[in-house]
Amino acid sequence: MKKILIIGSTGQIGSELSIRLRSIYGVDNVICGYFAPPFPDGFFEAGPTVEINALNIDRIAEVVKENHIDTIYNLAAILSATAEKNPKLGWDVGIGSLINCLDVAKEYNCAVFTPSSIGAFGPSTPKDNTPQDTIQRPTTIYGITKVTGELLSDYYFTRFGVDTRSVRFPGIISNMTLPGGGTTDYAVEIFYKAVQGEDFVCPLRAGTYMDMMYMPDAIDALVNLPEADPSRLVHRNSFNVTAMSFDPEMIYAEIKKHYPNFKMTYSVDFLKQSIADSWPNKLDDSAARKEWDWNPQYNLERMTADMIETLKKRLNK
Ligand code: AKB
Numbered sequence: 001m002k003k004i005l006i007i008g009s010t011g012q013i014g015s016e017l018s019i020r021l022r023s024i025y026g027v028d029n030v031i032c033g034y035f036a037p038p039f040p041d042g043f044f045e046a047g048p049t050v051e052i053n054a055l056n057i058d059r060i061a062e063v064v065k066e067n068h069i070d071t072i073y074n075l076a077a078i079l080s081a082t083a084e085k086n087p088k089l090g091w092d093v094g095i096g097s098l099i100n101c102l103d104v105a106k107e108y109n110c111a112v113f114t115p116s117s118i119g120a121f122g123p124s125t126p127k128d129n130t131p132q133d134t135i136q137r138p139t140t141i142y143g144i145t146k147v148t149g150e151l152l153s154d155y156y157f158t159r160f161g162v163d164t165r166s167v168r169f170p171g172i173i174s175n176m177t178l179p180g181g182g183t184t185d186y187a188v189e190i191f192y193k194a195v196q197g198e199d200f201v202c203p204l205r206a207g208t209y210m211d212m213m214y215m216p217d218a219i220d221a222l223v224n225l226p227e228a229d230p231s232r233l234v235h236r237n238s239f240n241v242t243a244m245s246f247d248p249e250m251i252y253a254e255i256k257k258h259y260p261n262f263k264m265t266y267s268v269d270f271l272k273q274s275i276a277d278s279w280p281n282k283l284d285d286s287a288a289r290k291e292w293d294w295n296p297q298y299n300l301e302r303m304t305a306d307m308i309e310t311l312k313k314r315l316n317k
Pocket of ligand 1: 080117118142182
């Protein structure tokens with residue numbers, strides 16, 4: 001039975017990952033690390049929690065040792081648009097947390113999963129059907145930390161045998177926790193506006209295509225890749241994964257099928273636009289499909305219907 005520590009468990013991914021992991025491995029076998037509020041509803045009642053600063057290696061080692069942890073999910077990160085406003089913080093959190101986890105994992109024989117991102121690619125990367133192995137020259141600090149993280153994770157695997165695995169996540173759309181500071185966040189915010197009967201002002205231009213994924217598929221990736229047979233893995237850090245690619249006009253049109261009076265206008269955020277323009281339109285995720293049976297369940301149509309149904313209930317609309 002696994003004994004798991006999630007660092008950064010109160011964020012967009014962590015708050016849903018902890019629920020799924022606890023349902024598979026048992027509540028007491030998943031320890032949720034927290035650093036600062038806000039905390040998800042019922043966070044402290046749902047299972048074991050520990051206060052942990054990802055930049056404090058002694059604290060990570062102490063928690064891993066005391067709780068006999070064998071798997072660390074390191075979700076501490078500053079997303080792309082926020083990191084661009086404070087590059088030093090983006091680097092310190094992204095790389096500081098990772099190197100600490102890798103060093104502790106090396107000492108206590110843990111597996112480590114740290115998500116990478118479509119942000120690990122840059123303007124010189126092929127934009128369509130972006131290959132698994134290709135040019136990675138990102139122009140954002142977020143992307144630079146992600147490429148460095150991929151290389152460090154592979155290095156700790158080949159040099160020290162640490163079982164590191166990860167995926168390059170696209171924009172993740174969730175009906176539970178809002179993201180913060182990402183370039184893809186508009187694709188979550190648009191649903192809240194539609195369900196609340198408000199107009200949406202889109203920060204990205206029409207024609208800006210990016211990969212996206214509904215949270216249940218993202219959680220599947222986070223559970224299934226660490227469980228994959230290692231003898232099938234040609235790659236480790238990190239796998240391209242995607243579930244859909246759309247631009248603002250496509251998601252707007254899909255939401256309008258449910259809310260014909262919904263209105264979207266544009267007011268371009270130049271920072272986010274320049275980041276989005278440097279990222280791929282659509283990844284080729286065939287390596288993940290081949291090596292660990294990646295198989296997302298939600299396309300734009302199915303995700304939109306589910307997002308709206310769930311948000312209507314949650315927001316009493
Ligand atoms: C962001 O927009 O920064 C993230 C990501 C794609 O990694 N959602």
